[in-house]
Amino acid sequence: MANIICVVELHHHRVLPVSLEVLGQARRIATALGASLYAVVPVAHAPKAGEDTFIDDLAQHGADKVILLTDEGAQADGQPDRTDTLRWGSYGPALCAVADALPPMLLLVGATLGGRDLAPRVAARLGAAYLSEAWIELEGSALSLWEGSGDAARGLDGDLEFPVVATIPPGRYAASKGDEEVEVELVQLPAHPADFEELGWEADAAGRAMVVGESAASLAAALHGTATMQGAGAPALCVSLGPSIGHLPSEVRVGLGDGAGGDVHYAVAGSIVDAEAALRQAIGTSAKEQS
Amino acid sequence: MRALVLLAGREDLPLVPVGVSLGETTVLSLLPDTPEHEQILADARGLGAVRCVRLWDDSLSTTDFLGLGYTLAAAIKKAMGDLSEPPTVILSGDRGRGAVGPTVADRLQLPHLGDVLSVSVLDDRVVAKRRAQREGVVRLYAAKPPMVLQIRALAEIKPAQTSSDEAAGWMEALGTEAWTLADVGITPSELAYRRRFRPRTVAELGNRTPPISRPRIFASAAELLVRLQADGLVDPAGGK
Numbered sequence: 001m002a003n004i005i006c007v008v009e010l011h012h013h014r015v016l017p018v019s020l021e022v023l024g025q026a027r028r029i030a031t032a033l034g035a036s037l038y039a040v041v042p043v044a045h046a047p048k049a050g051e052d053t054f055i056d057d058l059a060q061h062g063a064d065k066v067i068l069l070t071d072e073g074a075q076a077d078g079q080p081d082r083t084d085t086l087r088w089g090s091y092g093p094a095l096c097a098v099a100d101a102l103p104p105m106l107l108l109v110g111a112t113l114g115g116r117d118l119a120p121r122v123a124a125r126l127g128a129a130y131l132s133e134a135w136i137e138l139e140g141s142a143l144s145l146w147e148g149s150g151d152a153a154r155g156l157d158g159d160l161e162f163p164v165v166a167t168i169p170p171g172r173y174a175a176s177k178g179d180e181e182v183e184v185e186l187v188q189l190p191a192h193p194a195d196f197e198e199l200g201w202e203a204d205a206a207g208r209a210m211v212v213g214e215s216a217a218s219l220a221a222a223l224h225g226t227a228t229m230q231g232a233g234a235p236a237l238c239v240s241l242g243p244s245i246g247h248l249p250s251e252v253r254v255g256l257g258d259g260a261g262g263d264v265h266y267a268v269a270g271s272i273v274d275a276e277a278a279l280r281q282a283i284g285t286s287a288k289e290q291s
Numbered sequence: 292m293r294a295l296v297l298l299a300g301r302e303d304l305p306l307v308p309v310g311v312s313l314g315e316t317t318v319l320s321l322l323p324d325t326p327e328h329e330q331i332l333a334d335a336r337g338l339g340a341v342r343c344v345r346l347w348d349d350s351l352s353t354t355d356f357l358g359l360g361y362t363l364a365a366a367i368k369k370a371m372g373d374l375s376e377p378p379t380v381i382l383s384g385d386r387g388r389g390a391v392g393p394t395v396a397d398r399l400q401l402p403h404l405g406d407v408l409s410v411s412v413l414d415d416r417v418v419a420k421r422r423a424q425r426e427g428v429v430r431l432y433a434a435k436p437p438m439v440l441q442i443r444a445l446a447e448i449k450p451a452q453t454s455s456d457e458a459a460g461w462m463e464a465l466g467t468e469a470w471t472l473a474d475v476g477i478t479p480s481e482l483a484y485r486r487r488f489r490p491r492t493v494a495e496l497g498n499r500t501p502p503i504s505r506p507r508i509f510a511s512a513a514e515l516l517v518r519l520q521a522d523g524l525v526d527p528a529g530g531k
Contacts, residue, residue, distance in 0.1 A: 011523035089402055117405040121393035129488040130356055132388040135502045146502050153501035154490035171507030195402035196432035266507050
C-alpha cells in the first residue's frame, strides 16, 4: 500500500491551520488512491496530560496514524515552543528516517518558515522531486501536481514512479474529516549534536508592521522593509498597525479581496477602503499610514 | 574565513557584499556564456569577488534541483578544496523555491540554515539572524563554518552595477574561469537522469491546464485576524 506523509506543525500544542489543510487534501488523495496517511509531528517531548488534544484533532481531520518525533534533549532554555525552530537541523534527519521506514509517494508540509527549511533537503536526501507552494490534485484516478500559478506554473508529467516532496501554502485547501481514534507511535530522536547553537532572540523591529498592500508586489516590498509603494493610491493602502500587533512574515501574504493577486494567500472581502478600516477596527490599534 | 557565493542570476548579486563581509569571496555560477552573464560576473567582481567561476552545459537547463545541487557541490569541491581550512561559508539566494542551497549542503554534508536575514562574525563563529515563524522575533544562530546559508530578503541590499567599460576592464584583467561538466567529473547523462523529476512549464506540458492561485477570502478583517492568530502570526490579544 502506498504511503502519504504529512509533517504537522504545532503552536502551543495546537495544530497549525495550514497543517490541517495539508492533512485534509492528503486525506482526500489517500482515500482515492487507497494510500495510508501518516501525520508526523515534531515535538519537543511526549505530550503530557492536557497537551495531547492535538492528537484527537489529527484523528478527526483524517490521519490514519500519528507519529510523534520527540527530541527531549533539544529543549532550549526560554523557548516554550520548540517547534518554532522546526528546521532541517532539528528534525530533518529523523524525518528522513521515518520516510525510509515508510517510503512515501508524497511527503507534504505546510509552506511555513520551518517547512521551507525542511522540505528541500528532505527531497534531496530521498532523491525525490520537489515542488514549492504546490497543488496536489486528483484528475480522475491520477495525481496532478503543480507549483506556481497560471502561465508561470510548472507541473510534473506522466506516471510518477518516484516520491514527491512538496510544500503547500496556507489557505489553499480545506481541512477534512476523519475518525475519532488514531494509532499513535512515539519515536525518540537519537542523540544528535546541534548544528547551530541557538543564541536566543531579539525583537524583529523590521518585521512587526502588519501591512495591507494593493498588490502582492507592494506587499512583499513593505514586508521586506522597503515600504516604497508603487502605483497610484498605493501609499494609502500601506497601513502600519503598530509594534504590538505581531509579526507577519512573508510566508503568509495578505491582500484585499478586490485587488489581491494570485500569489496572495489570504484576502479580506469588500472594497479596499472598507477592508482597511475594518482591519484597523479589528485589531484595535491606532494605525499609522506610511508613505 | 572565506565565502563562496552561488550566483544564479543578477538577483543574487546582493549576496556578494555579504560574502565579502565574511572574507575572500569566490563566485560560482551555472550560467551559459552570454554577454549578459559575463556582465553579471563582472558586476560581482566590482562588488568585491576575487574569483569568478562559470560552469555550463546544456544538460543543466533540463535537469532538476538535485541535478543542479550535485553539479554545484562538485564544482565547490574543485574550486575550494577543503571547506574547513580556511573555514568556508557558502551563500545561496532563495529564488522562490529555496531548494538548491539545502541540496548543496546535503551533498557536501554541511549544516544549512534557510531564510537568513543577516550574517555577522563573532570570534571564529558565524552568527546568522533568522526570522522566527511567530511572535515578532528574530532568532540568532551561531556555528563555526563550513556551512550553507540561504539568504532571504535580498531586495534589501542594492548593489551598484559596474559600467560596461568597467566590466570589460575587470574581465580583461582577471577573466572568468569557464568550466565544463567534465572539469567537475560529472557527465551529461548523469544530469539527464534527473530530467523526469523536473517540473515542466505549461508550454512543455502542452494540453494540460495549469491551476490559478486564488487567495482565501475572509468576510471581514476580524475573521482574517482569527486565522492569523491561529497561524501563530499575530498576538492572540489582538495587539491591545
